Amino acid sequence: MTSRDDQWRRPGPTPRQRRSDLVIGLTVTAVAVLNVFVARSVGLFASDSAPAPAEQVLWALAVTLPLCWRRRWPTAMAITIAVAFLGGQMRGAQEQQLASGAIIAAVYTLGAWGPDRRRSKLVRMAIIGFMFGWLFLAWFLSHDLMPAGGPPGSSGELPPLLASLINPVIVNVALFGFAYTMGDSAWQSARRQHRLEEQTTELIAAQALANERAVIEERLRIARELHDVVAHHVSVMGIQASACRRVLDKDPGRARIALAAVESSARTAVDELRRMLGAMRTTGTATATGSGTGSGSGSGNAAGSAAGVDRVDELVERVRDAGLAARYATFGDPVAVPDSVSQAAFRIIQEAVTNTLKHARATTVDVRLRYLTGELEVDVADDGHGRMGAAATSGMGLIGMRERVAVHDGTLEIGPRTGGGFRVRARLPLPRAAATATATATATATATAEAR
Numbered sequence: 288m289t290s291r292d293d294q295w296r297r298p299g300p301t302p303r304q305r306r307s308d309l310v311i312g313l314t315v316t317a318v319a320v321l322n323v324f325v326a327r328s329v330g331l332f333a334s335d336s337a338p339a340p341a342e343q344v345l346w347a348l349a350v351t352l353p354l355c356w357r358r359r360w361p362t363a364m365a366i367t368i369a370v371a372f373l374g375g376q377m378r379g380a381q382e383q384q385l386a387s388g389a390i391i392a393a394v395y396t397l398g399a400w401g402p403d404r405r406r407s408k409l410v411r412m413a414i415i416g417f418m419f420g421w422l423f424l425a426w427f428l429s430h431d432l433m434p435a436g437g438p439p440g441s442s443g444e445l446p447p448l449l450a451s452l453i454n455p456v457i458v459n460v461a462l463f464g465f466a467y468t469m470g471d472s473a474w475q476s477a478r479r480q481h482r483l484e485e486q487t488t489e490l491i492a493a494q495a496l497a498n499e500r501a502v503i504e505e506r507l508r509i510a511r512e513l514h515d516v517v518a519h520h521v522s523v524m525g526i527q528a529s530a531c532r533r534v535l536d537k538d539p540g541r542a543r544i545a546l547a548a549v550e551s552s553a554r555t556a557v558d559e560l561r562r563m564l565g566a567m568r569t570t571g572t573a574t575a576t577g578s579g580t581g582s583g584s585g586s587g588n589a590a591g592s593a594a595g596v597d598r599v600d601e602l603v604e605r606v607r608d609a610g611l612a613a614r615y616a617t618f619g620d621p622v623a624v625p626d627s628v629s630q631a632a633f634r635i636i637q638e639a640v641t642n643t644l645k646h647a648r649a650t651t652v653d654v655r656l657r658y659l660t661g662e663l664e665v666d667v668a669d670d671g672h673g674r675m676g677a678a679a680t681s682g683m684g685l686i687g688m689r690e691r692v693a694v695h696d697g698t699l700e701i702g703p704r705t706g707g708g709f710r711v712r713a714r715l716p717l718p719r720a721a722a723t724a725t726a727t728a729t730a731t732a733t734a735t736a737e738a739r
Contacts, residue, residue: 296402297477300358312355319347319385326382338378346375347382351389361400362410365393369414373421390418391466398470399477411470415463422459426452498686505687524549595629596656596663599636603654606640612651613640619658628715631691632656632665638688639667639711647671647709661717662697668710688713 300308323343338346349371353364372390375382394411401407531545603615624632636654643652649671657664685701688711692699697715704710 295478295481297400297474297481300400304358308357308359309355312352312357315354315385315389316348316351319351319382319389320344322385323347323382342378343382346371346378347386350375350382350386354389354392357392357396358400361397362402362406365397365410365414368393369417373417376421376425387462390414391462394463394466395470395473398467399473401474404474411467415467418463419456419459422455423452426455501686502690505690508687524553594633594637595626596624596632597629599633599654599656602633602637602640606644606652609644611644611649613654614651615654615656617656617658621658622717624663625718628663628695628717631695631715632663632713634691635665635688635711635713636667638685639665642685642711643667643669643671643709649708659714663715663717665713665715666710667712668704668708670708672707 323340327340327343350368353367353371357364368389372386375386394414397407397411401410527545527549531542531549534545535542600615603613606613640652640654643649647669649669652667652669655664655666655668657666688701689699692713692715695715697713700710700712702710
């Protein structure tokens with residue numbers, strides 16, 4: 288065993304185990320006392336030097352009653368039982384059957400529950416040594432009482448005197464050896480269980496830390512993308528305001544259109560700024576831990592951050608090049624979608640099809656984009672049968688999906704499909720400003736031309 292193993296201490300018994308020991312100990316004690324009277328009735332103590340019945344009962348109690356505390360105080364229990372066992376043997380007042388079981392149980396329990404491994408080993412070896420010492424001493428003191436030819440009717444290949452020594456030695460070696468090794472085995476099993484529990488706790492903590500880091504990095508990536516969106520809208524507001532100033536006296540109608548576009552862009556910028564601040568809702572450690580590398584399929588480069596729903600068809604084409612039968616369709620009346628929502632939808636589709644390629648062992652993937660009333664729905668489904676379900680609960684990329692949907696106050700459904708396969712469905716609310724986004728874009732183009 289390593290030094291770490293030597294330093295480990297097995298936790299004490301639970302209240303339930305203590306109650307169990309008490310019940311078992313009292314039961315064994317009661318049976319041992321009963322067995323004393325049974326043995327007296329069949330004449331096992333019939334001799335002139337036999338102790339009084341009260342003393343015989345006391346020795347039976349001394350040997351078996353400590354079992355009530357065998358796991359709570361294993362060392363004291365084993366020593367007490369060993370001393371009482373030897374005392375009863377020397378007095379010739381020993382109840383044999385249950386007393387022998389008690390000393391074996393004591394050696395086993397000390398091996399399985401002894402808090403100090405070195406002391407436990409020494410005490411067990413001392414007990415076993417004393418037991419065999421008493422065995423040889425008793426044989427030496429009584430061997431001259433055996434007739435040279437053995438008891439009447441004895442027959443066998445070995446001399447009776449030698450056989451009378453070998454038999455108890457074999458039996459005791461087997462019993463004490465079994466108790467010793469099984470006690471060590473029980474302690475080792477408890478230590479392994481403790482190690483497994485520790486490792487499980489460490490793995491859970493490591494997984495939680497990795498998930499937290501992934502969330503922080505994803506929030507930083509989302510915030511950077513939203514920063515670009517906000518910067519764009521602010522720039523557009525400047526252009527529109529400049530155009531309004533130029534045409535304010537000459538063409539009030541066009542100036543009103545430019546001012547409306549400024550108002551719409553301002554609202555959009557405020558909404559995106561709110562989302563960006565929401566994406567940063569974490570502790571100050573985000574700056575230190577967010578390296579920008581992240582997980583999943585997002586790369587964080589300039590080209591990637593500009594991707595939106597208008598580039599989903601390119602993404603699906605790359606999936607086809609990878610060997611899957613990919614379908615892409617849009618439903619509903621397309622409307623102008625805010626850049627942040629468009630980027631979030633693209634990233635969700637990108638991560639979903641990446642997971643299909645990596646984990647699902649699918650042959651087809653179906654990508655659908657639905658323009659609903661006040662919502663943009665993304666639906667990616669496949670016919671796979673791989674480990675996508677496990678990835679859905681712990682995958683870093685899917686953590687990114689959840690974060691992007693949460694930033695936009697949307698909903699996300701991830702799970703198996705009826706009849707096989709896997710589905711990712713997200714609904715992203717469209718702000719009111721999206722309804723006038725087309726008019727804003729037209730006004731921006733006009734204002735840009737006037738500014739030039």
